[in-house]
Amino acid sequence: MPDFLEALSVAKRYGGIVALSDATLKARSGEVHALLGENGAGKSTFIQILAGAVRADSGSITLGGERFAVRNPEEAQRLGVAAVFQELSLIPDLTVAENIFFRREPLSPLRTARAGAMREATAELFARYRFPAIRPDQELRRLTLAERQVVEIAKALARDPRVLILDEATSALAPRETEWLLGLSRDLAAEGKLVIYISHRLGEVRRIADRVTVFRNGATVAAYDTASVDDDTIIADMLGRQMERLYPERRNTTTGRIALSVKGLSVENRLADLDLDLREGEVLGVAGLQGHGQRELFQALFGAARASGAIEVWGKPRTIRSPRDALSGRDGLALVPEDRRNHGLLLAKSVRENLTLSVVKRFTRFGLTDPKREAKLVDDMIAQLRIKAGSPEQAAGTLSGGNQQKVIFGKMLLTDARILLLYDPTRGIDVGTKGEIFTLMRDLAARGYAILFYSSDLAELVHVADRVAVLRYGRLAAILEGAENSEHQILRAAMIDTRAA
Amino acid sequence: MTMIASEPGEHAARPPSAPARWRGWLLDRASLLIPCLMLLALLAVYGSMREGVFTLDELNLDTAAAMTLMLAATGQTIVLLRGGIDLSIGGMISLGTVIAATQFGDGGATTLLWSVLIVLLGAVVGMLNGALITVLRLQPFLVTLATWSILAGTALIILPIDGGSLPSGWMAFGSGSWLGLASPVWLLILLLAFWFWFKRTRTGIAIKATGSNERSAFLSGVSPLAINLWTYGLSGVFAALAALYLTTQTGAGSPTIGKDYILPSVAAAVIGGISLFGGRGGLVGTIIGAYILTIIGNLVFVLSISSYWQPIASGVILLIAVLASSLAEKSSRRNLS
Numbered sequence: 001m002p003d004f005l006e007a008l009s010v011a012k013r014y015g016g017i018v019a020l021s022d023a024t025l026k027a028r029s030g031e032v033h034a035l036l037g038e039n040g041a042g043k044s045t046f047i048q049i050l051a052g053a054v055r056a057d058s059g060s061i062t063l064g065g066e067r068f069a070v071r072n073p074e075e076a077q078r079l080g081v082a083a084v085f086q087e088l089s090l091i092p093d094l095t096v097a098e099n100i101f102f103r104r105e106p107l108s109p110l111r112t113a114r115a116g117a118m119r120e121a122t123a124e125l126f127a128r129y130r131f132p133a134i135r136p137d138q139e140l141r142r143l144t145l146a147e148r149q150v151v152e153i154a155k156a157l158a159r160d161p162r163v164l165i166l167d168e169a170t171s172a173l174a175p176r177e178t179e180w181l182l183g184l185s186r187d188l189a190a191e192g193k194l195v196i197y198i199s200h201r202l203g204e205v206r207r208i209a210d211r212v213t214v215f216r217n218g219a220t221v222a223a224y225d226t227a228s229v230d231d232d233t234i235i236a237d238m239l240g241r242q243m244e245r246l247y248p249e250r251r252n253t254t255t256g257r258i259a260l261s262v263k264g265l266s267v268e269n270r271l272a273d274l275d276l277d278l279r280e281g282e283v284l285g286v287a288g289l290q291g292h293g294q295r296e297l298f299q300a301l302f303g304a305a306r307a308s309g310a311i312e313v314w315g316k317p318r319t320i321r322s323p324r325d326a327l328s329g330r331d332g333l334a335l336v337p338e339d340r341r342n343h344g345l346l347l348a349k350s351v352r353e354n355l356t357l358s359v360v361k362r363f364t365r366f367g368l369t370d371p372k373r374e375a376k377l378v379d380d381m382i383a384q385l386r387i388k389a390g391s392p393e394q395a396a397g398t399l400s401g402g403n404q405q406k407v408i409f410g411k412m413l414l415t416d417a418r419i420l421l422l423y424d425p426t427r428g429i430d431v432g433t434k435g436e437i438f439t440l441m442r443d444l445a446a447r448g449y450a451i452l453f454y455s456s457d458l459a460e461l462v463h464v465a466d467r468v469a470v471l472r473y474g475r476l477a478a479i480l481e482g483a484e485n486s487e488h489q490i491l492r493a494a495m496i497d498t499r500a501a
Numbered sequence: 502m503t504m505i506a507s508e509p510g511e512h513a514a515r516p517p518s519a520p521a522r523w524r525g526w527l528l529d530r531a532s533l534l535i536p537c538l539m540l541l542a543l544l545a546v547y548g549s550m551r552e553g554v555f556t557l558d559e560l561n562l563d564t565a566a567a568m569t570l571m572l573a574a575t576g577q578t579i580v581l582l583r584g585g586i587d588l589s590i591g592g593m594i595s596l597g598t599v600i601a602a603t604q605f606g607d608g609g610a611t612t613l614l615w616s617v618l619i620v621l622l623g624a625v626v627g628m629l630n631g632a633l634i635t636v637l638r639l640q641p642f643l644v645t646l647a648t649w650s651i652l653a654g655t656a657l658i659i660l661p662i663d664g665g666s667l668p669s670g671w672m673a674f675g676s677g678s679w680l681g682l683a684s685p686v687w688l689l690i691l692l693l694a695f696w697f698w699f700k701r702t703r704t705g706i707a708i709k710a711t712g713s714n715e716r717s718a719f720l721s722g723v724s725p726l727a728i729n730l731w732t733y734g735l736s737g738v739f740a741a742l743a744a745l746y747l748t749t750q751t752g753a754g755s756p757t758i759g760k761d762y763i764l765p766s767v768a769a770a771v772i773g774g775i776s777l778f779g780g781r782g783g784l785v786g787t788i789i790g791a792y793i794l795t796i797i798g799n800l801v802f803v804l805s806i807s808s809y810w811q812p813i814a815s816g817v818i819l820l821i822a823v824l825a826s827s828l829a830e831k832s833s834r835r836n837l838s
């Protein structure tokens with residue numbers, strides 16, 4: 001079968017930064033085609049070119065045998081290319097239905113949008129593709145990140161595209177919705193559409209992709225049939241080197257000192273009467289089914305949710321009513337939040353400013369900032385996390401998605417707080433860096449940090465955490481340790497009520 | 502890789518309890534309810550001091566007095582929804598009145614011709630604002646500050662001091678009435694009809710969407726240039742209409758009168774619940790805001806205190822409105838998370 005989409009030697013630079021140098025991708029209709037690469041490899045830039053949001057400097061693209069040169073998103077949509085962007089393209093002040101039909105509203109004879117028709121069509125679309133339940137007349141800003149992601153997918157599908165591009169669409173989704181999207185992608189391919197699928201989760205890619213194309217530093221380095229290649233080869237192509245191992249060796253560095261002690265913590269009806277001790281030098285995992293109180297636990301500890309109960313930090317009672325209370329010096333708590341784009345970064349500010357904004361004290365002497373010390377802190381952090389930025393002065397908003405996440409991670413590390421609350425810290429981060437983050441976590445623990453760690457990927461908890469606290473209906477269902485800390489045991493504790501049994 | 506799957510049905514949103522739903526409903530509409538309550542309170546005070554406040558006559562009078570501001574604020578509302586601001590309406594209003602006062606003459610035909618030309622001029626000036634803002638990527642505040650200055654200067658060249666003359670038929674506009682309602686009230690009804698139509702058109706939706714999130718709107722296929730041409734073009738048109746209406750009231754051209762409408766047009770919109778960050782609010786709120794500002798003027802007059810109290814009272818009302826709606830906004834956020 002001939003290739004439906006053919007992009008040859010596409011290049012794009014932003015000033016001095018080369019985002020793409022030689023990107024080539026050939027894909028057929030009726031297949032799910034995965035696009036893989038490290039953070040900053042150019043995946044999002046490439047699909048933004050396909051979707052008309054960015055214009056390439058050079059290269060040629062054909063779609064269905066015809067030259068494909070679009071100047072804006074509207075033209076791309078008209079030619080049947082619809083994209084679900086990593087940064088979503090939804091309007092907070094419109095309803096779900098209005099968002100889905102934005103710019104394509106069905107019109108009355110007076111040329112006004114027909115709200116009823118839009119609502120019905122939305123319901124129909126949701127039913128046809130078995131969407132998770134979302135009310136079409138809700139305003140978008142009322143929805144959770146995962147729900148917005150689902151609406152964005154609906155918006156792309158409503159255009160009945162020939163090519164559907166999904167840029168890390170599963171990174172914000174709960175497992176059940178992830179399953180749904182994987183199934184949906186296969187169904188769409190079976191309908192004869194081309195699905196271009198970007199993800200850092202090789203497991204997903206293996207399950208649905210017919211072929212993969214790998215980018216490295218803005219250039220295509222390999223393309224395979226998924227069935228004929230193993231993970232190690234793909235990872236080596238992505239990183240340009242063999243990866244030794246994903247998970248670091250786990251040494252128990254726990255001391256007897258209790259860093260954070262929680263007694264009777266409750267958050268509305270989401271978290272009930274939770275007792276938990278986090279020790280110095282320990283990585284304590286948190287697991288549970290979606291919505292069983294993990295998020296509330298992190299928010300309460302960081303002062304972002306109203307909670308009752310007693311919290312002791314390094315042996316001293318502490319009231320945490322706002323993030324300001326939480327973040328105070330060496331005996332404070334630092335959090336990697338869930339919705340990073342909205343809560344974690346100042347997109348228009350530079351990487352340097354984002355990293356150091358909350359820690360100006362560390363390089364201030366006699367009331368004056370010392371740029372040399374600041375530069376050193378920043379350079380060290382950029383090197384340590386391998387943040388891919390042209391310079392420390394690049395605006396954070398122009399970094400690739402994964403690199404923005406690294407900046408937030410770095411910002412938290414610089415705060416000097418020794419209790420770290422990591423809520424899914426590896427989401428959207430490439431495998432290579434994931435391994436580095438795990439190593440870093442274990443090193444920090446060895447240096448006396450105490451880390452509370454939630455991950456949507458169970459394997460990470462099993463391999464990185466010393467103990468895993470499993471939540472069920474907002475209560476502590478079990479604490480698993482040693483040989484007990486396995487995916488199987490975690491699932492058991494999360495699903496079966498061990499206390500009642 | 503293993504992920505924990507959630508239980509079926511467990512994720513479905515729990516329906517909120519009845520009182521919580523009411524609370525949410527109220528908080529959602531707080532930015533419109535608050536100005537309504539303030540207007541009612543002001544009317545109650547005003548009504549207790551003077552006879553005949555709750556009559557059609559009073560409605561006719563107040564609407565006639567508020568109409569210039571309402572027209573100017575309609576344009577401003579559209580611009581604020583887009584997330585911008587238009588200071589140039591000050592210059593456009595002045596220029597509109599002096600052109601009318603110097604060019605209308607006596608004939609019906611010249612009056613009509615020049616009216617149309619003034620409205621066209623408003624559109625062109627506005628679109629120029631929009632083009633400069635988009636193409637040069639300049640702040641709306643700065644661009645419209647500059648055009649305000651240019652337009653105001655032009656008005657002064659045409660007519661250095663208040664004066665000129667307008668046809669007597671033109672000035673009779675305000676005294677016309679039908680079914681007990683004066684012509685300004687009918688104009689207001691037309692204005693609202695326009696609004697309820699416009700906000701549902703693709704352009705209207707796109708203006709609001711662009712104010713809500715510019716990048717998302719662009720990714721969805723909205724052309725930034727087209728949207729700014731529409732937004733500021735409409736603002737210019739409404740400024741021109743405000744100028745024309747103003748001349749029916751004053752019977753003269755004034756090269757400096759426009760500046761009196763710039764900040765009040767923003768204030769009326771903000772009192773009416775429009776966010777300066779764009780995307781939220783509507784004309785109904787603005788109209789209520791314009792009435793509030795007008796009634797404050799009436800109150801100052803009835804109390805026969807120094808007219809300097811009027812801006813002070815307006816400022817206090819503005820603060821209350823902004824404070825109340827930001828509090829409501831905050832607690833509705835808290836409701837969510």
Ligand SMILES: Nc1ncnc2c1ncn2[C@@H]1O[C@H](COP(=O)(O)OP(=O)(O)OP(=O)(O)O)[C@@H](O)[C@H]1O
Pocket residue numbers: 014017018019020037038039040041042043044045046086388389390398399400401402403428
């Ligand atoms: N507007 C911009 N200005 C400057 N540099 C940019 C801009 N947009 C992208 N880049 C750079 O282009 C490179 C490629 O970014 P891109 O977002 O395509 O990466 P990606 O492969 O999608 O990564 P991730 O997996 O982290 O999402 C990055 O180094 C990024 O900093």
Ligand SMILES: [Mg+2]
Pocket residue numbers: 043044045086167400401402
């Ligand atoms: Mg990306």
